[in-house]
Amino acid sequence: MIVETGHYALVLALALALINSVLPIWGGATHDRRLMAVAPSAALAGFGLVAYAFFALTYAHIVSDFSLANVVENSHSAKPLIYKITGVWGNHEGSMLLWVLVLSVFAAAVALFSGSMPEELRANVLAVQSWIAAAFLLFILLTSNPFARLVDAPPEGNDLNPLLQDPGLATHPPLLYLGYVGLSITYSFAAAALISGRIDAVFARFVRPWTLIAWICLTLGIAMGSYWAYYTLGWGGFWFWDPVENASLMPWLAATALLHCTAVMEKRDALKIWTIFLAILAFSLSLLGTFLVRSGVLTSVHAFASDPTRGIFILAILVVFIGGSLALFAVRAGGLKQGGLFAPVSREGALVLNNLLLTTCCATVFIGTLYPLALEALTGEKISVGPPFFNLTFAPLFVPLFVLMPVGQNLAWKRGDLFGAAQRLGAAIGAGIIAMLVLAAWRGGPVVSVILSGLAVYVIIGSFADLIRRLFAGGASFAAAAQRALGLPRQALGTAFAHAGLGVTLLGLAATGWGAEKIIALKPGDIVEIGPYQLAFESVFSRQGPNYSEIVGRTIIRSNGLLKASIEPATRFYPTRRMSRAEAGIATLGLGQVYVSIADAAANGSVNARIFWKPLVALIWIGALIMAFGGGLSLSDRSFRIGVARRARKAAAIAQPAE
Known part of the structure; x- marks a missing residue:
């Protein structure tokens, strides 16, 4: 019954989207506030209907309802619960339902948090969003129905693609x-x-x-x-x-x-x-x-x-x-x-x-x-x-x-001084050059890696140059600078962190040039050196998972005789799908990683392995987190809450037609 109501919810959501795509724009054109007021309520109702449909499909996957074609094609009763849930969007029909759910989430958010927005703008925004939602709801219902039933329900499903059975x-x-x-x-x-x-x-x-x-x-x-x-x-x-x-x-x-x-x-x-x-x-x-x-x-x-x-x-x-x-x-x-x-x-x-x-x-x-x-x-x-x-x-x-990024941050609005900006970036430029010289002497290696590493250092330091100048203006002490920091706009801080995060990612990318790779056949007892580490391949054994079997190669990582980590790279086989996938063994050591991937074991007990040493590779993803953190800082700036309302009320007062 829940499945049928989920399907009906999508049909109702389509009807509501079609209504909301017309009435608010008509109201904006005729200055009819009652018609414009339809938009927020319809957006919230549309979100509720799509969310219910998504819940219904999720429920069908959790209880393994194999009367649904979508569940049969993408699930299995032995599959762990987490993958039953994530498998909802691990296929075409479910992912399109997630697509429309996100559309409705943003429409509902605008409806809830747009009280200070001019009525006509809000009505038109929600109407256009309804046009998009209606198009994709129609696409789902006509070509990609996730609630399609099977006449004869099989006793078991076909399981999810092994590559998708992952927390990712x-x-x-x-x-x-x-x-x-x-x-x-x-x-x-x-x-x-x-x-x-x-x-x-x-x-x-x-x-x-x-x-x-x-x-x-x-x-x-x-x-x-x-x-x-x-x-x-x-x-x-x-x-x-x-x-x-x-x-x-x-x-x-x-x-x-x-x-x-x-x-x-x-x-x-x-x-x-x-x-x-x-x-x-x-x-x-x-x-x-x-x-x-x-x-x-x-x-x-x-x-x-x-x-x-x-x-x-x-x-x-x-x-x-x-x-x-x-x-x-x-x-x-x-x-x-x-x-x-x-x-x-x-x-x-x-x-x-x-x-x-x-x-x-x-x-x-x-x-x-x-x-x-x-x-x-x-x-x-x-x-x-x-x-x-x-x-x-x-x-x-x-x-x-x-x-360009640090230079732009240090230029004034309307008319800037390029030479002055370069002077303010003197420390960043110097640090970048020193980083290149040190790396060239210490690591040598690819010239591109040396140059990009120096550029990354320049970007990271240069991203904060303008803020540091503002904090220590007039020879302020550290205590005074700390006090000033509390009053800095979060948008400025967010911009600096986002730019610095891009520099951190660049540094991680540049460092891959100093990495190492080996492709080798390993037997238990073998020792391989890669980068600054020694890998001891201890054993190969089989292990049974909930819906797969795997061959595991236990590997010990040491540096100068000291134990650093233990990893278990594996090859998993999923019998329902008749597919295999690699499960790499990764040890994060500092900001670098040792990475081991193995294939199936041979008759003599050896396995073919790919072994990597990737210095500073973690910075690639840490940089992305810093970028997102910078975006979050900017988003938390009070101007987005207070400034919007104040300007919107002023604009609305100007635009209000005479009675």
Whole structure:
């Protein structure tokens, strides 16, 4: 019964979304406050219905209801409970339901926390969000129904893909969707502003926190996915420029540029066209990623579906929303008034250059990802565009961003002093040069690693240069500086931490050049040296899991005779799926990691193993956490709570029609 009501809840949610996509906009056009007031209530009700449908599907997975095709294809009664729950979105139908749930979460959040927003803007935002929800609810009900029943229910299910039976499934997709789909709300704000024709600093102030929330989640989601691939696939890599990896990177680049644009628009009432365009672009790239994963146009470990009908439906959604918004943008763009003027050498100018570089990086990834697909569709010729292309084209474009970030932070608004900014960055520049000289003398190795490490040190220190200058201005003591720190805007602190986090990630990436790798056949009793460690391969044994069996290779790690860690790399076999997967053994020692992946044991008891020493590799993901922390600091700034309400009331009073 719960399953049927979940299906009906989706039908009701579709009907409600269709109503909410029309009435609030009609109310805004006619200044009918009663019609505009429909939007928040309908958004909250829609969230309740979609959440109930998601609960119903989760319940079916937990109790192993094999009368449901979705449960049969993706679950097994012996599967651990955590994977029964996460398996709900470990498939096409369930992941699309999660997609719509996140859409409804953001709509409900706007409905709950938009009391200070102008009524017309709120109504239009929620209406546009309902357009998106209605399109995807229709897609689910017509092509991807998660509640489809089977006439003859089998006694057992087919189990979940072994690669997805991992704690990473509990965090990576939800976080990625909160970022990916969360960008829909920035799109809705942009479309709503274009519909009403009011694009000003108030709009920028309201859209910025939602962009920041989506950016934080997308940052964490990409980082979690990178680490999940790193320890699950068994090849020791954290990024392979897979088309679906690229599909998440492109919205992140666009959202990063959008964040900087909203900052300029809020403070200087400038870059309006950039802001609207990037808000549309970021969500459009999210839709493109959804199309790539579910259309069958590519083969990837991330791909969910290969049904052309579904791909055509999503392509139609993509065309309607991207084409419609760009058409509206083209109509309105000519009427946008020029905002505040600024000199080329200024913080605004640095942010414009930042956006040009970010969008060029995004375009490079876009071309490298889609060109092979377009070429195959048009000519039938297959080509491979992989890491060499992206490393040679993306990196040279991204490196100038690292140089620019601290400089931009130290330039004044409106008109800056480039020489003065360079002087304030003297300590950061000096520290970067010293780091390069020390590393060249101590580690030697790849020149690229030495240069990038020095650049990373420069970015980390330079990110805090402006704050340190402000804290110790006038020769203030440490006590006075600490007192001043309490009064610093959290947005400024958040920006510094986010930029420093990017520098920390760069340092982790640079250090991989000093790593080591060995591919070797190991027998119990063998000792292997890698980096500063000695690995003793003690034994190979079998172990039974709840729905798998595994071959485990117990390995002891020592340094100069001292025990450092014990790891158990394994190869797991899932009999229901008839599939195997590697379970790497990883020991984090300081900020570096020893990584061991093994294959099945041979008749003589030996196993083929891949062994890595990766110095400072943990910094790659620690940097992402620091970036997200910086975003959270900015989000907690009181201006997002007080400033928004104050400006909104003023704007609403000005816009209020005479009685």
